[in-house]
Amino acid sequence: MTTRSHSHERDQDFSDVDRAALLQALAAVLPAAALLADHEDLKPYECDGLSAYRRVPLAVALPEDEAQVVGVLKACHRLGVPVVARGAGTGLSGGALPNEHGVVLSLAKMKRILKLDPYSRTAVVQPGVRNLAISEAAAPHGLYYAPDPSSQLACTIGGNIAENSGGVHCLKYGLTVHNVLRVRGVTMAGEIVEFGSAALDSPGYDLLALLIGSEGLLAVVTEVTVKLVPKPEVARVIMASFDAVTKAGAAVADIIAAGIIPAGLEMMDKAATRAVEPFVKAGYDLNAEAILLAESDGTPEEVEEEIAAMRAVLEKSGASEIRVSTDDAERLRFWAGRKAAFPAVGSISPDYYCMDGTIPRKRLAEMLMAIAEMEKKYGLRCVNVFHAGDGNLHPLILYDANVPGQLERTEAFGAEILALTVQLGGTITGEHGVGFEKIGSMCVQFASDELAAFHRVKAAFDPQGLLNPDKAIPTLHRCAEFGRMHVHQGQLSHPELERF
C-alpha cells in the first residue's frame, strides 16, 4: 500500500484497501472472538444513533486490552486502512459511521472500572464503561460523575470524551472537559500518550482539552480518570408555565440576571409537552405555550433559599402557573418528560431528526419564531426542547422516511436551522458533535483559514488522516461544493438568496 499524506483539499479515497491482507494482519493481533468479518456480524455496526446514514465496514475489531488496541492501530497504520473508534454507538451525528473500506474499533469489551477512590474523588475507568455505571459505583460513597447526557444509561465514557458530552446539569457542573483529569490514549501510529494527570495542572499544552470533543479524530481513548463530586443532599425542581415562548425565554435571562445558576434549566414548547404527556404523565400544563423546569440542588437550607428566589423571579417574569416538587418522586416525574422527549417523539412520528445548535439565550424566542416559519416552508412539524440555561437547542423535526422527498426536506430544514444559529451568534453543535451529519454546516460556521488550521491540528496527531476520516472537519473542496456559505460577522453574504 502506498503511503498517503493527509490533504485537506479533498476527501480521501480508500478503495484500494486489500481486505484479505487487512484480515490477516488483524488476526495476528487479536483473539478470534475479537474480530468480526462476516457480513451478518458487521451489519449491527453499520450506523450509530443517527441511523439515516449507514455503511458496512470491512471488519470490526473488539480489543480486550490496550495492547490489542495498539496492535490494531499499528496494523491499520502500516496498511493505510481507516479506523473508526466506537463506544456504545449512541452518538447522534454519525461520528461512528464506519468507512466502507475500513475497520470499526469497538471499545465495548474494555468496560472495567479499574479504581474508584472516594478519598481523592476520582475513578479510573476503561473507555467502554457506561456513563451511569460510574455514578452507580460512586453512589455508596455519596459521590457521582456530574455530566449526565440523556443517553447516560447506555453511552460510554470514551464516547463522552470524543463528543465532550454535556447533559441537563452542565450549566452548573460543566461538560466532560470540566470533569476529566486524565486520558490515556493511543495515536494512529500506535504510540501510547498520557494527556493530563492525576493533578489539576500538567506541564505543556493542554492537549487533554484538545482531545476532548475531537470526535475520535486525534487518538483512541484507552483509559480515563474522571472527577467525582459530592452528591447534593437535596434537589427540588420548579415547573413554570408561560402563555408565550417569548416570556419563557425572558424568564431564563431574568433568573441568570438575579445571580442564580440553577442546577438545571430546561424549556419545552407546547408541541413537546403534548407529545410527551401521554407517554410519561408528568402532569405538564398542556395549555402553556412553553414550560420551564428549573432545578436547585445543595443543602436543604440552600435549596429552600434558591427555590424562593427563583419563584419570585418567575412570578415577576409572568409565569401563569408555578409548581414546586414536594418530594423526589415528583421531581423525577417532572424531569421524566424532558428526559423521555426523544423516545416520546419517536412514538408520535415514524422518524425524527434531532438538531443541536447553541445560541445566545436572549435569542431563543427569535429562533422559535423562525422555526415556526420553517415548519410552514418545509411542510414538516418540529418539536422543541432546550437546555435553556446554556442556550442549547434540540429541535426535533418529524418526518417519515418512507415518504419520498421527506428526508431531503428534513435535511434542508435542519441545515437552515443551523445556518440561523450561526447568524444569531451561536454554533451548529452544542454537544452532539459534527460527525458525518453536520459536516456541510461547518462550512457555514468557519472560514477556510480556520478549517485549514483544524486540518493542520489533525495532521499533528495523524498525518495520514486514517482516524475517522471525512468526519467533523470538512475538506476545503467539500465546502467549495457546498457553496461557500461562511457567515461573516453574523451576516450571510447575499442574505436575499434562498440557501437550502
Added chain:
Amino acid sequence: MIAGFKQRILEGKPLCIRGAGSKDFYGNPPQGEILDTRTHSGIVAYEPTELYVTAKCGTPIAEIEAALAAQGQFLAFEPPRFSPDSTVGGAVAAGLSGPRRVSAGALRDFVLGVKLLDGAARELTFGGQVMKNVAGYDVSRVIAGSLGTLGLITEVSLKVLPQPVADATLRFEMAQAVALDKLNRWAGRPLPIVASAWQNDVLTIRLAGARAAVEAAKLKVGVGETADGTCWDVLRNQTADFFKTETLWRLSVPSTAPELKLPGEQLIEWGGALRWLKSDAPAEMIRAAAAAVGGSATLYRASAELKAQVDAFAPLPAPLMALHQNLKAAFDPQGIFNPGRLYKEF
C-alpha cells in the same frame, strides 16, 4: 492595531509577546523583540445575562473585573494580578488561576473563544461566546496556558459568574498532615468550601455560596476562628511575604499526595493540590518528589542564573513532546512567537 501586529509578524523575526510584563518571570526567559499588546485594549462586549465578557488582549484584568463587579459578577478562576495593569491576554497566555480554582475551575475552563494571529499573520477565530460549543477542535482551551507560543491572542471571550451572596473565612491551627486529611475529607462532602490555604500550621478556608449554605457549613466544619477575607486577595496576587523570594517552586500534585518531605518552606492551596515550595534543593530532587506522587514541579521564580540552567517546566515524555512540536508547527512553523518560553525545543 491588528494591522501593526500583522506587519511585525510578517517581518519574520522572533517576537516576545508582552502585555504589562508582569509575568516576565514566568516560564523560560523571554527571547525576541518585544511586541507590546497594550495598544489593543478595551472591552468589546459584556452581557451579564449571557454570562460572558469579550475583551481585546491588552485590556487590564482590573478593568474587566471592575465592569463585572458593577453587575455583581466576577471571574471565578481569579487570575493573579501581579500588577494593576496585568492584561487579559497575558492572563490567558499564562493560564494561571487563583485560590478559587479548586472549586470553580481553572482559567481554561472559562475560556469560551479566542481570536488570534498565527505565524503567517492570519486572523483565526475559535470557539465563540456561548457556553456549549463542540464545532471543530477546542483550540481556545489549548491557547490558554500556551505562553503565547501558538499565536498572538488578540481577543478573548470568558465565561463570567454571579458573585456568591455570602462569604466567610475560617482559620484553624493544624499540622500539615492533619490539614491535608481534613481538606480531602471535606471535599468529599457537599460543603461550599471554595478555597483553602495552609501555612505555618494554620489552615484557612473560604466558604462561599447561598447564605444558608455558608451558615450551615460553618457548623459542619467545626469551630474555627473567624477571620476577614482580605487574605484571599493577598494570596491570589502573590503579594504575601512568602512569595517574595528568589527561588520558588510550584508543585501541582494530586490533593491526596502526602506531606512532601522536601527542604524549605511550603504554602499549600487548592485543597492540597497546589504546593508552593521555597527551596534551594536541587531541581532533580524536587522534580522527582513531585513525579513520585503523580504530579509535576515548575520552577516558578528563580534568578536568571538558575533559569539558565534549569527548565521552567517538567520535561515531557518523547511522544508527548513530539505532539507539542507538531502542534507548534501547525500554528507557527517559523518559530516566531515566544521561542523557547515553554520548552527550549520550540
